[in-house]
Amino acid sequence: MKKCSLLSGIFLAMAVASYAQTQTATQPSAQSATTTPGATAGHGAHPPDEVKPPTKDDLLRGAYGPYRANNDLLFYHLDLRVDPVAKSIAGTNTVRFRMLADGKRIQLELTPQLNIDSIKLGEKTLQYTREERTVWIDFPETLRKGNVYEVAFAYSGKPVTQGRFGCFSFDKDKEGKPWVTTACEGEGPSVWWPNKDQWRDEPQDGMEIDVAVPNGLMDVSNGRFVSSKDLGDGYTQWKWLVHYPINNYDVALNIGEYQHFSGKHGATTLDFYALPEDLEKAKAQFAQVPEMLDAYEHYFGEYPFDKDGYKLIEVPYAGMEHQSAVAYGNHFENGYYGRDWTGVGISPKFDFIIIHESGHEWFGNSVTAADPSDMWIHEGWTTYLEVLYVEYRWGKADGLRYVNGLKAKVKNELPSISQHGINREPPQDQYFKGALMINTLRSVIGDDAKWFADIHDFYQRFKYQNIMTEDVVSWWNERTGMNLTPFFDEYLRHAALPILELHLDEAKHTMSYRWKADETGFAMPIQVGDPQHWTTVTPVTGEWKTMPWVGTGEEFKVATDLYYVAVKQE
Template sequence: MKKILLTTLLVVGFQQIEAQTTRKDTLQGGLREERTCYDVLRYNLDLTINPSEKSIKGFNEIVFKIDDATSKIQVDLFENMQIESIVWNTKKLNYKREFDAVFIEFPEELKKGTIQSIQFNYSGKPKIAKNAPWDGGFVFKKDTKGNPWIGVAVQGTGASLWYPCKDSQTDEPDNGASIKVAVPNGLMNVSNGRFMGSTDLKDGYTRWDWEVKNPINNYDITVNVADYVHIHDHHQGLDLDYYVLRENEEKAKKHFDNDVKPMMDCFQSKFGKYPFWEDGYKLVETPYLGMEHQSAVAYGNKYKKGYMGYDISGTGAGLFFDYITIHETGHEWFGNSITSKDIADMWIHEGFTTYTETVFIECIKGYEEAQKYINGQSKSVSNDKPIIGQFGVNREGSGDMYYKGALMLNTIRHIINDDSKWWKLLYSYSETFKKQIIDTKTVLDYFNKETGLDLSKVFEQYLTTTQIPKLKLSKEGKKLSYQWINCVNNFNMPVDIFIKGTETRIYPTTTLQELKVDKKIKIEEIEVATKQFFIKVEK
């Protein structure tokens, strides 16, 4: 488990009224004694995947430390999967199932501070995704030569869809994981971390062994099965490995080389050293679009620039790079290294990672193209519900966590109004909370401390409401009046305006304020920096 920074919510306003929740929701998303009493140290997965049956069978050895003496723990596994047995010290344990939660009972109290392990044996046909990665599950497809091509993506749905674990972002195995997967001969399995070797099991299957040294999110653990070709490269000491369908080998060599090395240079200069150096960096071709599987990034963008060849910003700037390579790798810093303790705070993953796209454009094309790109994303903001979701019930907030989250960060950059401070802030944030589990208040407190500004109302406005703040301007004679409307109580945020091309910073609040200007200036001649600040203007 990464160190958890437990903090209270930012403000009472962060608690939103949500749709009715069920017992199943709270079992999956909540923290109760049966979960908090133990700390996962390691997962040792050993599985066989049968492509023709679309089934899996095997076990997960869960190694854990007892934080509070207990005789009962909760481990999670989707209810459609069968439990063969749960073994502790050679003894089969009793258990009770309630929805996707498995409450395991020990014959004696486990003492605080002791290291324990159970072998959770199971089998079944895991849920198949209808439209991965947007809904969770396995993907069973075939390549153009008819070979099985299998992947899995479970973010949001839960990793317990396919293997038993403590299915909560509050806990990750301190000591990493081993992932051993047997697949039919002629196929390869690629999982997270370093390849440790393969073994012919003499039964028509070959087992592929992988080792993860770093803590890892449950939903990041993955399997990828196909007739893969391995391409190895390196950059400034970092191993770069690509596993692609045999038919795409030459195409992949050229395509990945164009983006990956410049991306690594850019991201490491802005966010710090690649967080999972010991585990290397991989792109793995998948039968679905993509997912940020730690050190084994899922890639399904068909070797195109943009998002499947489309510029999501509508500005042309989105075709400078391969969206999946850049976005999903950005998650190695934001989401995989820095993790939110509840998926209600997933903007910590998605807002920052979406902003990494803009950062990459700025690295390769400059500030103007980057600003063009991020402002093009504003058309995709729906303002349907708050970005922050409901805590304790495995429920995310609005999909606006992507574009609106990034636009909020771009706004904060221009509030700071000093790029050297901004880049130093992003770098120090990434390094300070590297491989930790945090929440929104942690982010806010750090940004406030490092900038010397009070950004509380900015975070509250963009994360907890569906309103875009509006700057209301009016002019009479020599008086320019201004104030914020369509905003939270006591909202205050500086903004830049241009009077006949001359930049002036004003500090509006929800109270009407005035500025002396030339009587001859018309209200239409006063421009507002709406490209630097995600706001609306009413004149």
């Protein structure tokens, strides 16, 4: 144990030093921040994204160290009893895994606020050491590469409510009856159940979720409903089976006096759950689901979790993309809590939570980032799916209006990709700047028929996989035959927008142009000039090029609705 603690201390010191150097290198300059459109819009209402030094827990959970890398998850069986009166839980998670290398230790996580009752390999009780959330599990004999093992991790206690959505919350409905829900994307699911609390390795054969709750209540979890059984002691056990790999933070409990109604969309079963007083409102509002599925299947292909079906479940918080069990709390109103989300008059046409959180079934749940640093793969793409939904329903012009409405939400203060290997959520620009970048990429491709084929095939290439930004960039480089690495790096790894600098020479009737960008290789083509007859030019960073222009500077336009850039004309 001393050796482990010493190594952990050395690792932590090195990681903190590396983190400090990275943050120093990536801070935007004051000059670049003042030249970016959208940087100040709404700025007073939203404080800057704050970067705090990582905690020991951030580093232990974020690193994919040797005792995570030496095994591959195969299956979880979570068997849990929930007591809403005592606000306590007790159960066992049986973790099945295959060893990828010989070893005598593995790493799992469980919050220190919960008790470990035992950890067993068969009948053998195993030794363990706790360090923050990390649980180092030691085996008396070497586990051999290629062999499959199961450990039964029994635990109990009272989960601590925390984070924006509570993570594990014991609430009550309007009638005063228990309403227990989970939403742990940021805080991590190890707040309430023991698991390999990271993103890279998902249980490849899925998961069984058995939840015992007081009679009269229902649990709705991920996967396909299997059965319910009266246990004879005042509790009923609800069984669910997940047939696909699943993000650990997607695993969800939804316990309440739910009313159920259902439908079908092609081969996909649709199941809806609402509290009794909201049943009729849910039937009306949830009618948007088939239209949402039509749109996303049109662009990306079939709903990715047909074996489990699609569920939409009322919860007491805004919403969350729990795989095959999407959480909904938007008060049965269009927009976002009734507000015009992008301020351009389109959001009131649809329910933001249904459209956004369900979009994560494709990006976030099917295509998953392997590290939280690259979370834009979830959020940037899913925010762009909102744009596609609008375009599918109401046309390209409204799609463009919608995506450009996102500009006011971008801060351009920090890069959208944070440092790898640290458990923390990147800045909020990953949502809005991510979607605007993808819309810009569409304009760079410049051919909508090709674009729609590209995004379909991109999704199909990586569905059911955990990937990083490097995988995304490599695919698009190969697909387009273009070097898009500077493009992605400029938008994702730097804070400031690229600036198109213009200089009019009235005497020579020319307009000079160049990019001012953090990536020296940034050379994105862009449409400029007369909006009736756009000219596509390819500026480069730091080098002036010239084109004929007989008009005034004010008459020279840049297609900023198609590209997310700043423009500075001298």
